[in-house]
Amino acid sequence: MQTVWIGAGVAAVVVLLLLLVLLRRRSSDASESKRAHEAAQERDPPVELGETYEFGITEFTDHHSGDRVAVGRVEGFVLFTEDVPDAVSKGDVIRSKVLSFNQGRTSADATFVEQA
Known part of the structure; x- marks a missing residue:
């Protein structure tokens, strides 16, 4: 019975670690998108009106x-x-x-x- 509890505990830790990795990846993607958007706001457009x-x-x-x-x-x-x-x-x-x-x-x- 003790082996079952240890296995369940290990599985729970693995699931929590996977969730943390996924959450960090999403926030990293959002941060990268925000940085790209801010950089785009600072540069002149590479196109001209009427062209x-x-x-x-x-x-x-x-x-x-x-x-x-x-x-x-x-x-x-x-x-x-x-x-x-x-x-x-x-x-x-x-x-x-x-x-x-x-x-x-x-x-x-x-x-x-x-x-x-």
């Missing part, structure tokens, strides 16, 4: 308007591109014209020009 850029679509989302918007990056800078045809999919390369920056200049809104 056209080519990039791959990483995902689709319902940005501000509720319409389907393509998300992609130019030198790590996020572009939200509207008016993307339904035939365009995640992973496709497109060209978009930058229309405006968000308030912190950490991302920009763009409009679809063509599929590359």
Whole structure:
């Protein structure tokens, strides 16, 4: 009977240690994301208003308007591109014209020009 209690105690300690590792990893990921966001706020955007850029679509989302918007990056800078045809999919390369920056200049809104 004593062996069962020792085994249960060891198992409980292992579970607690695993939970601690998972919690630390999540907080580390959140800290890294926050540092990247702060660094993005401090640098000038690598895109210019009115210019056209080519990039791959990483995902689709319902940005501000509720319409389907393509998300992609130019030198790590996020572009939200509207008016993307339904035939365009995640992973496709497109060209978009930058229309405006968000308030912190950490991302920009763009409009679809063509599929590359």
